Amino acid sequence: MFTIAIHGGAGTLLPGDMSAEKEALYKGGLQKALDIGFRILEKGGSSLDAVTAAVIELENNPLFNAGKGAVFTNSGSHALDASIMEGQSKSCGAVTGVIGVQNPIVLAKLVMEKSGHVFLSGKGAEEFAQQEGCIFQPETYFYDEFRYHQWQLVKDSDRYQLDHTPEDASLREKKFGTVGAVACDSFGNIAAATSTGGMTNKRFDRIGDTPIIGAGNYANNATCAISCTGHGEKFIQAVAAYDVSCLMEYKGLSLQSAMEEVVMVKLMSIDGEGGMIGVDAKGAHALIFNSEGMYRGVRNSLELNEVKIYR
Numbered sequence: 001m002f003t004i005a006i007h008g009g010a011g012t013l014l015p016g017d018m019s020a021e022k023e024a025l026y027k028g029g030l031q032k033a034l035d036i037g038f039r040i041l042e043k044g045g046s047s048l049d050a051v052t053a054a055v056i057e058l059e060n061n062p063l064f065n066a067g068k069g070a071v072f073t074n075s076g077s078h079a080l081d082a083s084i085m086e087g088q089s090k091s092c093g094a095v096t097g098v099i100g101v102q103n104p105i106v107l108a109k110l111v112m113e114k115s116g117h118v119f120l121s122g123k124g125a126e127e128f129a130q131q132e133g134c135i136f137q138p139e140t141y142f143y144d145e146f147r148y149h150q151w152q153l154v155k156d157s158d159r160y161q162l163d164h165t166p167e168d169a170s171l172r173e174k175k176f177g178t179v180g181a182v183a184c185d186s187f188g189n190i191a192a193a194t195s196t197g198g199m200t201n202k203r204f205d206r207i208g209d210t211p212i213i214g215a216g217n218y219a220n221n222a223t224c225a226i227s228c229t230g231h232g233e234k235f236i237q238a239v240a241a242y243d244v245s246c247l248m249e250y251k252g253l254s255l256q257s258a259m260e261e262v263v264m265v266k267l268m269s270i271d272g273e274g275g276m277i278g279v280d281a282k283g284a285h286a287l288i289f290n291s292e293g294m295y296r297g298v299r300n301s302l303e304l305n306e307v308k309i310y311r
């Protein structure tokens with residue numbers, strides 16, 4: 001059995017907040033990414049390739065806060081974070097604070113496969129991207145009018161803003177970001193990939209959970225592949241993705257119970273708003289969030305194929 005699940009961010013998403021057209025755009029974007037990943041699995045491709053392709057598609061879609069359309073930093077640029085992990089070898093790669101790289105997830109995968117390291121940051125990561133022939137884009141490529149407006153509201157303050165929690169309710173309908181995918185292929189190998197622009201108006205080279213292996217992303221064939229979205233600081237404190245794996249490994253919990261424990265109990269006890277998607281090596285999946293909604297989708301070889309936004 002093979003399965004792919006994706007997310008496009010979680011937060012205060014309420015039915016009626018967004019127009020039917022907008023909702024259709026989001027769902028269409030999710031379905032497209034899901035289908036791209038699914039087709040790879042269907043042809044006998046690897047979970048690693050499926051999650052990479054799905055995340056590339058979401059990075060290229062300006063509706064989501066990753067790649068094109070990522071949020072603005074305090075200095076008006078787009079500093080991108082991404083990570084990827086493969087559950088058979090437990091190889092992983094991550095980048096943080098990269099500017100100008102069209103698809104940070106491709107760079108994270110190159111870090112995993114070719115750098116001899118696991119985690120590269122800023123200028124050094126960009127140098128490695130140049131060396132490996134990654135596609136670079138000018139600032140204008142990443143520009144999105146809505147994100148710019150979001151940033152204008154907070155840019156002269158020392159406030160940062162989670163993509164999930166706009167201060168201005170009128171911004172609600174378009175506020176979400178961070179993307180991720182997890183998959184189990186027909187060989188029983190699992191993988192997870194996550195990519196984000198982080199928080200609007202972030203300063204001091206702030207790093208969230210997304211590029212931190214074990215916090216926002218994790219994969220291990222013996223347990224699960226997890227991709228998170230939400231208040232990154234809290235997910236780091238909770239070591240959220242790895243904690244799901246630990247609950248399965250050491251306590252024998254199922255994927256669903258372990259994810260519920262982390263999202264609904266542990267994260268909530270520290271006000272950690274957000275959610276996560278997960279699969280195990282048998283192809284079971286779970287999509288859990290403690291926020292009002294989460295852009296999400298799942299498709300598997302048993303004909304399940306759905307995308308959802310609200311609870």
Ligand code: ASP
Pocket residue numbers: 009010065163164177178196197198199207208209210216228229230231232233
């Ligand atoms: N977790 C991401 C971060 O804190 C943000 C998000 O999921 O929207 O950078």
